[in-house]
Amino acid sequence: MGRPPCCDKxxxxxxxxxxxxxxxxxxxIQEHGPGxxxxxxxxxxxxxxxxxxxxxWTNYLRPGIKRGSFTDQEEKMIIHLQxxxxxxxxxxASYLPQRTDNDIKNYWNTHLKKKLKKLQGQASxxxxxxxxxxxxxxxxxxxxxxGQWERKLQTDIHMAKQALYEALSLDNQQSFLKETTIAxxxxxxxxxxPPHQESSYASSTKNIARLLDGWMKSSPKTGKIKAENAVxxxxxxxxxxxxxxxxTSEGGNAATPECFDSLFSFNxxxxxxxxxxxxxxxxxxxxxxTSAIFQEESKPSLDxxxxxxxxxxxxxxxLLDDASVQGLQDDYLMSMALDADALF
DNA sequence: AATAGATTCAACCGCTAGACA
DNA sequence: TTGTCTAGCGGTTGAATCTAT
Numbered sequence: 420m421g422r423p424p425c426c427d428k429x430x431x432x433x434x435x436x437x438x439x440x441x442x443x444x445x446x447x448i449q450e451h452g453p454g455x456x457x458x459x460x461x462x463x464x465x466x467x468x469x470x471x472x473x474x475x476w477t478n479y480l481r482p483g484i485k486r487g488s489f490t491d492q493e494e495k496m497i498i499h500l501q502x503x504x505x506x507x508x509x510x511x512a513s514y515l516p517q518r519t520d521n522d523i524k525n526y527w528n529t530h531l532k533k534k535l536k537k538l539q540g541q542a543s544x545x546x547x548x549x550x551x552x553x554x555x556x557x558x559x560x561x562x563x564x565x566g567q568w569e570r571k572l573q574t575d576i577h578m579a580k581q582a583l584y585e586a587l588s589l590d591n592q593q594s595f596l597k598e599t600t601i602a603x604x605x606x607x608x609x610x611x612x613p614p615h616q617e618s619s620y621a622s623s624t625k626n627i628a629r630l631l632d633g634w635m636k637s638s639p640k641t642g643k644i645k646a647e648n649a650v651x652x653x654x655x656x657x658x659x660x661x662x663x664x665x666x667t668s669e670g671g672n673a674a675t676p677e678c679f680d681s682l683f684s685f686n687x688x689x690x691x692x693x694x695x696x697x698x699x700x701x702x703x704x705x706x707x708x709t710s711a712i713f714q715e716e717s718k719p720s721l722d723x724x725x726x727x728x729x730x731x732x733x734x735x736x737x738l739l740d741d742a743s744v745q746g747l748q749d750d751y752l753m754s755m756a757l758d759a760d761a762l763f
Numbered sequence: 764a765a766t767a768g769a770t771t772c773a774a775c776c777g778c779t780a781g782a783c784a
Numbered sequence: 785t786t787g788t789c790t791a792g793c794g795g796t797t798g799a800a801t802c803t804a805t
Contacts, residue, residue, distance in 0.1 A: 435773070435799080457790070473791075474774065509793060524794075525772050 432466040436475050440465055444472055445480055478521045485517030489526055497523055498531055 436444075447463045453476055456469035465472060478484075489497070493515055500511045508520035508527075515523065 433775070454791095469790085470776095470792095471774075477792090478773070506794065520793075521773075528795095529771060 430466055431468050431471075433471070436467075436479075440467065441475070441480060444475060448476060448480075478519045481519075483517055484519060484522075486522075489518075489530075493518065494531065494534075497527060498535070501527060501531075 443463045443465055444459070447459060451462070453473075456473045459465065459469055459472045460467055463472075467475075496514055497511060500514055504510050506524075506527075508524040512518055512520040512523050
């Protein structure tokens with residue numbers, strides 16, 4: 420039996436998204452909000468399957484996505500969370516609010532595996548995860564007698580806790596806070612960052628801007644249409660920028676990167692990303708649906724009051740017992756906008 | 764400057780869980 | 785209870801880009 424793949428239909432486009440498509444999708448979502456992806460292709464006229472639209476939105480266009488280099492802290496978090504949770508990238512991503520699971524997965528596969536390999540010596544890349552688990556935490560080998568299995572499991576749990584604790588008790592808390600502040604747009608912009616942080620916050624608009632930039636240059640043929648779309652997109656972007664905050668007021672030029680920068684950029688005055696996108700305070704032109712997007716949809720853990728609770732609860736059981744005894748870094752957790760109440 | 768090999772990452776595929784009729 | 789549909793997840797792929805020679 421089995422359902423046919425959603426993208427098997429003839430005429431469904433695959434491959435990289437064009438700026439035009441991005442604009443269509445963003446425009447549609449701005450007006451209608453995400454969700455009901457099935458209807459998106461028909462309503463937008465996009466020759467993409469619903470799945471592709473959803474992925475494009477969640478992995479690339481969605482507001483609040485942090486792109487570029489991972490910080491040391493993020494790296495640590497990923498390593499330890501991977502050890503703790505395994506390849507549950509979505510779960511891991513919920514602890515790194517501005518990263519997508521896809522990004523984390525890619526980063527793990529391309530950077531961290533190698534790094535761990537280096538650190539661990541001669542293990543082959545394919546064995547890295549296994550080794551990582553084995554070295555970091557004892558594994559439940561089949562050879563372990565049943566009686567010992569539970570003790571081993573307890574050891575694993577303990578070590579997992581330890582690992583998380585280590586990950587959380589950052590040796591450089593300040594730098595994390597600093598980076599967090601930067602990442603959240605504390606009046607700084609990309610230009611002022613060290614090279615390795617060069618794209619801390621390449622917002623989705625930046626991505627689109629980048630695409631558009633090349634796009635406008637590359638094919639003059641369709642310039643008129645492109646320009647129209649760009650203008651249309653700019654209108655949308657201005658709306659959304661207004662929603663995002665007031666720090667991006669200079670964006671007035673249609674189809675300029677600066678303008679697009681403002682689309683999803685985050686207001687420096689708000690330490691919480693989701694706040695800056697919140698419809699409550701800043702909403703000017705958004706539809707109710709769209710307002711809801713940025714509060715709820717953009718990414719589960721963007722909302723410190725609600726969305727951290729779920730992942731935190733996953734760890735709650737692990738940590739609850741002796742976190743307080745160990746003096747788990749409440750401050751750090753707070754700084755991550757984790758809901759302390761959910762923890763303790 | 765040209766080429767090959769390595770790396771990166773956006774996008775796709777297939778599977779599963781949950782909602783719903 | 786069963787079947788269908790959708791959203792979401794993790795694994796994989798391959799084009800684009802980078803780096804070394």
